[in-house]
Amino acid sequence: MAVSRRGFLHLAAPPSSSAVLLAARGLEAHLAEAQRSGGARTLVPPGVDEIRISSNENPLGPGKVVLDAIVGKFPEAGRYPFNSTPNEAALTTAIASKFKVKPENIVLGAGSQELLKNAVRAFTNPSRGLVTAAPSFENCPGTARKLGHPVAEVPVDGALRIDLDPMIAAAKGAGLVFFNNPNNPTATVLGAKAVADFVSRVRKLSPDTVILIDEAYHDYVTDPSYQTAVPLALDTPNVFVTRTLSKAYGMAGMRIGYAIGRAETMKPLATLKMPYNVSVFGIVAAITALGDPKHIEAERARNTEVRAFTIKALNDLGCRSSESQANFLFTDIRRPAKEFREACAKQGVMVGRDFPPFEKTHVRISIGTIEEMRKATAVFRSVLRTETSPPVDKKPGAQHEEAAWR
Amino acid sequence: MALTRRGFVRTAGIGVSGVLTSSWIGARGREHSVWSAFEPTLSAVEPGQIVLASNENPLGPGRTVMAAVQAAFGEGGRRPGRYSGSSRELIEAIAAKQKVKPENVVLGCGSTQILRSATHLFTAKDKPLVGTMPTYEECAGYAEMMGHPVRPVALDAEFKLDLNRLADAAKGAGLVFYCNPNNPTATYVGARATREFLAQVARESPETTILIDEAYFDYVTDADHDTHIPVAVDNPRVIVARTFSKAYGMAGLRMGYAVGHPETIKKMAEWDGGSGTSSLNVLALHAGIAAIQQDASYTAAERARNKEVRDFTMKWFGDRGMKPTDAQANFLFVNIGRPAKEFRDACRAKGVLVARDFPPFEKTHCRLSFGTMEEMKKAVAVFDHVLGRKSTAAA
Numbered sequence: 001m002a003v004s005r006r007g008f009l010h011l012a013a014p015p016s017s018s019a020v021l022l023a024a025r026g027l028e029a030h031l032a033e034a035q036r037s038g039g040a041r042t043l044v045p046p047g048v049d050e051i052r053i054s055s056n057e058n059p060l061g062p063g064k065v066v067l068d069a070i071v072g073k074f075p076e077a078g079r080y081p082f083n084s085t086p087n088e089a090a091l092t093t094a095i096a097s098k099f100k101v102k103p104e105n106i107v108l109g110a111g112s113q114e115l116l117k118n119a120v121r122a123f124t125n126p127s128r129g130l131v132t133a134a135p136s137f138e139n140c141p142g143t144a145r146k147l148g149h150p151v152a153e154v155p156v157d158g159a160l161r162i163d164l165d166p167m168i169a170a171a172k173g174a175g176l177v178f179f180n181n182p183n184n185p186t187a188t189v190l191g192a193k194a195v196a197d198f199v200s201r202v203r204k205l206s207p208d209t210v211i212l213i214d215e216a217y218h219d220y221v222t223d224p225s226y227q228t229a230v231p232l233a234l235d236t237p238n239v240f241v242t243r244t245l246s247k248a249y250g251m252a253g254m255r256i257g258y259a260i261g262r263a264e265t266m267k268p269l270a271t272l273k274m275p276y277n278v279s280v281f282g283i284v285a286a287i288t289a290l291g292d293p294k295h296i297e298a299e300r301a302r303n304t305e306v307r308a309f310t311i312k313a314l315n316d317l318g319c320r321s322s323e324s325q326a327n328f329l330f331t332d333i334r335r336p337a338k339e340f341r342e343a344c345a346k347q348g349v350m351v352g353r354d355f356p357p358f359e360k361t362h363v364r365i366s367i368g369t370i371e372e373m374r375k376a377t378a379v380f381r382s383v384l385r386t387e388t389s390p391p392v393d394k395k396p397g398a399q400h401e402e403a404a405w406r
Numbered sequence: 407m408a409l410t411r412r413g414f415v416r417t418a419g420i421g422v423s424g425v426l427t428s429s430w431i432g433a434r435g436r437e438h439s440v441w442s443a444f445e446p447t448l449s450a451v452e453p454g455q456i457v458l459a460s461n462e463n464p465l466g467p468g469r470t471v472m473a474a475v476q477a478a479f480g481e482g483g484r485r486p487g488r489y490s491g492s493s494r495e496l497i498e499a500i501a502a503k504q505k506v507k508p509e510n511v512v513l514g515c516g517s518t519q520i521l522r523s524a525t526h527l528f529t530a531k532d533k534p535l536v537g538t539m540p541t542y543e544e545c546a547g548y549a550e551m552m553g554h555p556v557r558p559v560a561l562d563a564e565f566k567l568d569l570n571r572l573a574d575a576a577k578g579a580g581l582v583f584y585c586n587p588n589n590p591t592a593t594y595v596g597a598r599a600t601r602e603f604l605a606q607v608a609r610e611s612p613e614t615t616i617l618i619d620e621a622y623f624d625y626v627t628d629a630d631h632d633t634h635i636p637v638a639v640d641n642p643r644v645i646v647a648r649t650f651s652k653a654y655g656m657a658g659l660r661m662g663y664a665v666g667h668p669e670t671i672k673k674m675a676e677w678d679g680g681s682g683t684s685s686l687n688v689l690a691l692h693a694g695i696a697a698i699q700q701d702a703s704y705t706a707a708e709r710a711r712n713k714e715v716r717d718f719t720m721k722w723f724g725d726r727g728m729k730p731t732d733a734q735a736n737f738l739f740v741n742i743g744r745p746a747k748e749f750r751d752a753c754r755a756k757g758v759l760v761a762r763d764f765p766p767f768e769k770t771h772c773r774l775s776f777g778t779m780e781e782m783k784k785a786v787a788v789f790d791h792v793l794g795r796k797s798t799a800a801a
Binding site (some may be wrong): 020033052055057058059060061062063064066067070071073075076077078079080081082083084085086087089090110113114117146193246250251252253255271272274275276277278279280281285345 | 451453457459460461463464465466467469472475476478479482483484485486487488489490515516518519522544551609611651655656657658659660676678683684685686687689690693769788
């Protein structure tokens with residue numbers, strides 16, 4: 001090897017000034033980037049420190065143990081992920097062991113986004129469309145629209161939870177149901193009983209419909225009524241769960257996700273999987289992190305504490321949040337998200353994108369570190385006290401919201 | 407079960423299994439596969455083995471790039487927790503290096519994503535994929551998965567792309583996969599002949615797109631060597647694919663790109679373009695920026711190192727009456743007069759890993775990649791031992 005591990009440990013830490021400017025991220029930035037239409041990004045003014053609470057990331061990153069494991073594999077940077085040690089198969093096996101299932105029950109993704117995209121490609125068609133809550137994570141409906149497959153959007157209920165009865169009705173004859181639990185951006189969760197009941201009713205009404213339960217924020221849930229749907233998926237045809245290492249595991253930049261379900265349900269996703277989609281460093285990082293569950297428990301505790309602080313600070317400003325079970329809040333700020341977002345950005349605080357039909361009233365705020373949230377809530381205080389436009393009364397979603405806040 | 411490239415094509419066939427109601431995948435079964443380069447799932451590399459199976463750079467990316475990977479951890483090691491915003495910066499660095507504009511470049515998770523996007527966009531049930539037999543299997547595997555027809559074209563007697571046959575097959579085709587140097591045969595078609603071929607296809611079949619895979623570009627030593635990027639930026643029907651997995655030594659990081667006309671690049675980006683929030687990891691993005699900004703002496707040194715090892719290995723086989731093809735890459739394709747599998751298994755038993763089968767030459771030829779000189783000296787001792795023994799199943 002030209003470069004030994006030892007050689008790397010001796011490298012001086014690079015000056016942080018060489019860091020690339022990280023502009024506002026999220027799906028809109030991704031689309032802007034993909035389409036080369038860049039210009040519309042909100043930017044923090046020069047010289048202002050950025051607090052990025054816009055993309056539901058873990059502000060601490062993956063932690064030292066994982067980073068050390070990556071450095072340990074620097075000598076294998078030139079090896080394909082099937083030739084590295086550990087290799088891709090070892091990651092699949094590690095995930096399978098965590099759930100006590102077989103490797104054929106697992107499919108790896110370049111983030112869970114690849115799996116969501118491929119689920120739409122595999123399970124919907126021009127006559128059997130997608131069903132999703134609205135608002136929810138936009139990847140699946142975005143992919144379906146690109147393919148020209150129909151999309152049924154079912155508004156969330158008054159408490160901003162996925163509204164089960166109309167979702168079930170819409171699922172009849174559908175190709176795929178996208179069920180995000182906790183739901184991004186509304187942060188609400190449905191309990192294990194409600195999810196099992198939902199699955200059973202959809203199965204009865206429409207047995208060929210595939211149900212994708214996206215548990216990206218699983219590790220942040222504290223509601224005792226919640227349980228993972230993985231056992232349900234393993235017992236039930238046409239149901240699978242996606243997970244990601246982008247959230248509590250602090251590896252959004254590493255692009256690692258996985259799907260878990262019955263082998264016959266996984267097969268189309270395995271077929272569509274892009275070969276070598278997880279890097280050599282992603283493999284070792286994920287295996288290391290999966291072996292350290294205490295780290296995730298600590299991250300959940302940290303997030304729970306900062307989440308409570310932030311909910312209270314916003315409540316004190318008269319802004320109510322939905323019942324958050326994730327690492328972000330969906331908060332009624334009684335004014336357009338865009339206006340709030342731009343005002344916060346001027347003071348270095350980046351918050352979430354628009355989520356129609358709530359873009360005139362609600363903003364999504366990710367949970368940073370406690371230091372970041374102390375600064376951010378001070379910025380919110382100054383922005384929310386400056387009334388830039390009259391509060392909006394009649395707007396989409398108002399009815400839901402009234403029901404919710406009573 | 408490792409879902410390897412081979413596994414990927416092997417699992418196709420769900421379209422006929424009746425499980426799915428989808429019309430998106432029109433897969434045919436494996437028995438219909440043309441490029442049936444399947445083999446048992448690749449097994450894990452054991453410590454101490456010499457890996458000559460996957461056309462990797464045995465030295466990896468080098469210090470400059472690895473320093474950039476470590477820098478990509480960011481302050482407090484927090485940056486891997488963030489979706490990366492640096493794909494634009496890499497696109498600009500590539501554009502500067504290749505003397506094109508950012509709108510001429512799209513990134514992929516390795517060139518794999520590029521090859522898949524092009525196959526998706528430019529083949530259809532009535533627009534076949536054209537590729538040589540053998541060549542790199544990604545496009546054919548994807549076309550087969552989609553149920554799009556593939557037209558295999560034989561190589562010439564020197565195992566080079568046969569341009570007359572390719573031009574004939576290109577008529578009415580959706581996409582021609584033009585891998586140059588060709589993997590696995592290692593042969594190279596000169597720049598002038600390629601330019602003439604591009605012009606001929608443009609005349610005879612103007613709706614056909616040609617994807618030129620220049621994965622091994624930096625290893626070519628042929629006097630008539632040049633990139634076809636200048637043609638691609640002007641012609642919406644020509645795309646050049648590049649990868650950081652070969653001379654740049656970054657196979658483990660997953661980064662590749664395509665250069666082409668803005669319209670073509672836009673189509674590819676909109677269909678499945680790589681970015682820091684989709685398929686591209688932050689370490690690879692930063693590694694790519696550092697790699698492409700290196701002085702040209704980096705690739706020149708790697709080319710020279712590879713050539714020395716290549717000359718040594720070619721001579722070793724030549725001296726024993728086994729003449730490899732004219733290798734212009736970091737691997738060779740040689741007639742060993744016995745099935746590749748037999749040779750491969752015997753070499754593996756002695757700690758040397760060589761490549762998979764490449765039909766229709768799997769009964770006679772083997773592809774082997776160049777390691778370091780030290781590795782090749784050990785490897786040829788193993789080859790000597792294995793090839794010196796009488797084949798048990800000579801063809």
